[in-house]
Amino acid sequence: MTSSQQPPPRNILALDTAHSLVAACLLTGSDVYHAGAGAEKPRSISLASTLTSLLEKAGLQWHDLDAFAFGCGPGSFTGLRIGAATLAGLNSGLNRPMLHISSLAITAAQADTSDAITVIEDARAGEAFIACHQAGKALRPDRCLPWQEVAAMPSAAYASHTEPAIDLPAWQRLPLQLSRDQALARTVGHAAGQITDWQALPRYPQPAYLQPSQAERNAHV
């Protein structure tokens, strides 16, 4: 396999917009730069300046990037699409590998613990996005569950951006120790280390919605 003999990418630009904040980072092999933007401006506006500031800090041009990493969700549908469309636009003409990172894995990394942790993020429509992680590894695939099923899960330590929609009495909520852009850098660094064949990665970012639209849901009732 010639493709697996390619050197691993040096410069990786990563972006996560699954929540109301923009989290971005740039890994250059020797350095890690990160940047975040708050909710004062719409994501679609703050993104450009956030990403260009990262490149400026690292002294790089767009064509110096060797790969992209996309916080692919699950999360805000619109947020995911703004992130994905932006990365697709940046990658137009560059055609670099697109590493897909679970946005729930980033939340798990924010809790900064080596113990097993469940991530519970509100998915609206009476549902929650659920992930289980330990030491940077997903213990099972991300899921979308009704809150009743979450309540029936064995209690554990969990991390979340919002108050859960139901009472989780025996559960222990861990604080988010790391900023999202710091956690993004850590998650991307970890995931990048696991990739053996970068050329096999997709070129176009694809959100993991894990939830159909309301119209599709109604049609199936």
Added chain:
Amino acid sequence: MIRLFREEGSSLFVLAIESSCDETAVAIYQGELINGRGRIVAERVASQIATHAPFGGVVPEIASREHLAALPPMVDALLGEADLAWQGLDAIAVTAGPGLMGALLVGVSYAKAAGMAHGIPVIPVHHMEGHLLAPGITGDLPAFPFITLLVSGGHTMLVRVDGIGQYHVIGQTLDDAAGECFDKSARLLGLAYPGGPEISRLAAFGDAARFDLPRPMLNKDNLNFSFSGLKTAVMYTVRNAGNLTKDMRCDLAASIEIAVVDVLVKKSLCACHQENVTHLVVAGGVAANRHLRRQLEGEAAGREITVHLPDLRYCTDNAAMIAYAAFQYCWSDIHGPVDWDANPRWRLVDINKS
């Protein structure tokens, strides 16, 4: 800033992206700086009609997802077809509004990022402006001023065009759009979505004189439209008919079509008369209606009004019209807004203020 070299033979290449509703469309236009004319180098449209048909209308979330999946590979394929690299493009035009917010954001986010990565200016284009100027894509725009009847599933308006970027809405619908009236009437008749083409298809076999449907606002002394009353009349006609036979369906479709077309034609000619304008452009999805095209041309001929109909493929949503509008801005040296974002409610009158 766009490079402008007004020498003979120099041209601008504009890549355009349109994702405001249920068609993902991309196009490349090559415009000549010497005369403001040009040609479409390559274009693609991916329609989502089949995806939305089971829901009886466009589902915004599904539309947004489809745009995102379709757009990036479409742009790559388009550049390949045109044998152009990003470095060969002078501007990226993108529909910034009006339309579905989630759908617009896909095109706008992609365009802004691509423009940033390749150092190419991005020009936000008003979707309606694209339709207004559509006759210029393959031919010449009529001399200013002209009147455009813009008639689609989401809009019905009469616009006076005094120049590029100079638009005055002189009449519009007070409720449903004409295309919406077709869609809703089609649903009452048990026809598939989208309703306009279906109504037209049946109408060809029907007797338009069988049902006497209202011509709303025809006797009002203004240029506004109203189609919700017509839709209600169709509802009562269907209800009173009980079981609709195939003949009745065709007759009713013909009656609906002629009622809508009558109003559109009379108001458009009235607008030309009132504004003392001799050129009439018809644009938007309903402009594909053959009955409308025929009747307009017939009635305008006797009044020394010239009707300009865009190619059928440029009546519905497309990116060629967005590229052409952006090129007209470049060529006329008009600069759009610097700080802008997708704007689902961008009004035509605010075109230079967004």
